[in-house]
Amino acid sequence: MNRVRDAFGFGSRFKAVHMFKDDLDMMARLVLLHPFKETGGNLFGLWTDEQEPVVHIVLGPAIGCTRTGVSFYQSIPYLERVGGIVTQEYQLCHIGEWHSHHRLSLSVPSSGDSSTVIRNFPRGTCGFLLIIANILPNGNVTLLPYFYKEGQTSYEKGEIKPLHGRSPFLNVEKIWRNIHQDEDMSSTANEQWTREANERNGDEGGPAVYMFEEDRKMIEGLLCERSSGKINGEGALLGLWTTHRQPVLHIVLKPAEKVKEKGTEGLSKEYLPLQDIGRYVLSDHPLENANEATPQQGSSIYDDFPYGGVLIAVYPKANGEVGLTAYIYHRGEDTGHQSCHVTFLHGPKIFHEKQTTDVKVIGSKMAEGSDLIDFSSP
Numbered sequence: 001m002n003r004v005r006d007a008f009g010f011g012s013r014f015k016a017v018h019m020f021k022d023d024l025d026m027m028a029r030l031v032l033l034h035p036f037k038e039t040g041g042n043l044f045g046l047w048t049d050e051q052e053p054v055v056h057i058v059l060g061p062a063i064g065c066t067r068t069g070v071s072f073y074q075s076i077p078y079l080e081r082v083g084g085i086v087t088q089e090y091q092l093c094h095i096g097e098w099h100s101h102h103r104l105s106l107s108v109p110s111s112g113d114s115s116t117v118i119r120n121f122p123r124g125t126c127g128f129l130l131i132i133a134n135i136l137p138n139g140n141v142t143l144l145p146y147f148y149k150e151g152q153t154s155y156e157k158g159e160i161k162p163l164h165g166r167s168p169f170l171n172v173e174k175i176w177r178n179i180h181q182d183e184d185m186s187s188t189a190n191e192q193w194t195r196e197a198n199e200r201n202g203d204e205g206g207p208a209v210y211m212f213e214e215d216r217k218m219i220e221g222l223l224c225e226r227s228s229g230k231i232n233g234e235g236a237l238l239g240l241w242t243t244h245r246q247p248v249l250h251i252v253l254k255p256a257e258k259v260k261e262k263g264t265e266g267l268s269k270e271y272l273p274l275q276d277i278g279r280y281v282l283s284d285h286p287l288e289n290a291n292e293a294t295p296q297q298g299s300s301i302y303d304d305f306p307y308g309g310v311l312i313a314v315y316p317k318a319n320g321e322v323g324l325t326a327y328i329y330h331r332g333e334d335t336g337h338q339s340c341h342v343t344f345l346h347g348p349k350i351f352h353e354k355q356t357t358d359v360k361v362i363g364s365k366m367a368e369g370s371d372l373i374d375f376s377s378p
Contacts, residue, residue, distance in 0.1 A: 014147035014156040016052055017129060022166040023058040028141035030060045031100045031133045033187040038072035039065075040099025042079055043129055044092040051126050053095050053147075056169045057086050061184040072099045075182070082178050090169065094122075096129025098143075104341040105325045107134050109146055109155060111207070117148050117155075125150070131160075137317040207340035208246050209310055209326040212349050215252040216342075219314055220322040222254065223282055237278040237310055238351075247277055247310045247328065250351045255282070274351065278310030301329045312342070 030039055044057040061067070062078035074097075086092040101107065109117075109130055117128055128148045133141055146155040170176050222235070238251035251274065278301070301309045311327045328338045 014052075014127070014149075014158045015050075016159050016161045017131075017145045017147075018048075018052065018054040018161050018163055019058070020055070020163045020165060020167045023055065024143060024160065024162060026060065027058060027098060027131075027133060027143060031102070031135060031141045032139075033185070033189060034067060034100065035102055035135055035189055036191055037067040037069055037188050038100050038102060039067055040072045040074070040097060040133075042074060042083065042094060043096040043098060043131070044083065044086050045095050046091075046093060047095075047126050053126075053129050054163075055095070055129075056092055056167050057082075057175070057179070058098070059179065063182045063184045065184055067188070069102075075184075078182050082175075085175060085178055086169070090172075090175075092169070093125070095126075096131065098131035098133065100133040100135070102133075103135050105134075106207075106339055106341055107132060107142065107144055108157075108339065114148075114153075114155065118153060121148065121150060123150060130155070137321075137323060207328050207338045208343045209312065209328065209340060210242075210246065210248040210343050210345055211252070212249070213344045213346050214349055215249065216324070216344055218254070219252060219280065219282075219324070223314055223316065223322055233282045234279050235282075236276055237280060237312065238274045239277050240275060241277070241308075245308070245328075245330065248345075249277075249310070250274055250349065252280070276305075277308070278305065278312070280312035280314055283313060283315040301327075305329065 027041075030041075033039070039061050041059040041061055043053075043055050044059075045053055045055040047053055059074075059079070059082060061072070062075035064075035064078065066073040083094055087094065101110075109132060113130065113132075117130060121128060127150070130146045130148065132144050132146065134144075135141055143160060145158045145160055147158055148155050170179075219235075233255065235255045236253040237247075237249050238253065239247055239249040241247055301311050308328070308330045311329070313323075313325045313327075315323050315325075317323045324342045326340050326342050328340055330338075
């Protein structure tokens with residue numbers, strides 16, 4: 001009975017994808033060639049009795065592909081040529097795709113990724129596999145598989161079970177030759193991330209938290225003060241949301257000194273256009289799982305920000321730099337959160353504030369004409 005149920009797509013949840021170790025190593029090398037841009041490719045294989053995918057052919061990017069900091073598009077002629085050989089002559093199936101989110105701190109499919117898969121879902125199939133690659137602060141590459149089923153609007157997360165060695169399909173000279181013909185092994189490692197950050201608009205490439213460069217520098221300095229024990233580990237984030245429900249942080253308040261923590265006052269009336277929409281947390285040590293907020297942190301955000309809030313983890317990296325990872329908690333979604341990247345705004349700040357040791361705001365300035373923020377209710 002269970003086998004029959006599996007055949008019609010009613011089986012157990014997705015658990016694992018089986019992939020050859022050589023293919024996994026190749027994908028990691030390709031990701032590191034583009035540390036500030038997305039790259040990717042296609043997955044061809046078959047399915048087990050339990051509907052677990054077995055990947056036999058992994059295609060990387062080809063000459064003619066398109067990369068930006070938030071998107072990757074494969075060369076269609078390359079995909080059609082190689083895909084035609086392995087599907088028509090060897091009955092392998094185009095079971096999925098893979099791409100990188102490089103250093104975006106977004107280890108899950110973005111909203112754009114999911115909408116694309118769901119819109120173009122191959123009807124009547126077992127499912128569709130999407131593998132997301134990320135570059136960790138220590139330089140290692142993670143590969144995380146996600147599975148979509150027909151009729152579902154969300155994905156299931158699984159694990160990769162490595163198969164020893166190399167796919168036997170690569171021993172077929174015709175397959176090997178066509179894969180390596182027009183492969184793109186170029187590198188964009190010397191290009192600067194700031195060029196790509198300025199290309200972002202809307203929610204393309206996943207959710208983002210927008211923060212002024214001036215505030216980023218301030219937070220990095222606070223992390224050094226935190227190690228001395230002179231300040232608390234949390235500060236308030238003031239701002240508003242875009243029409244795509246992405247937060248724009250206009251004021252980042254410093255934590256109060258420990259002796260002044262009690263009896264602090266809130267915002268002055270001059271800040272009525274802004275809202276208290278979240279907090280940042282200073283960590284004394286590197287975070288092993290920076291892309292995962294703790295349940296305690298999530299519960300606290302939901303309690304304090306029932307209409308949605310932002311949490312930013314600030315932590316030292318192994319290379320001496322400061323890491324910032326953001327999480328967005330949406331209204332009514334008390335079972336999860338979105339891990340997202342922080343995009344820095346280089347223009348002059350709209351609001352400015354001064355603080356006494358009791359965190360009372362005593363001065364402000366507001367510029368006119370900002371079209372980044374949405375004053376309407378969500």
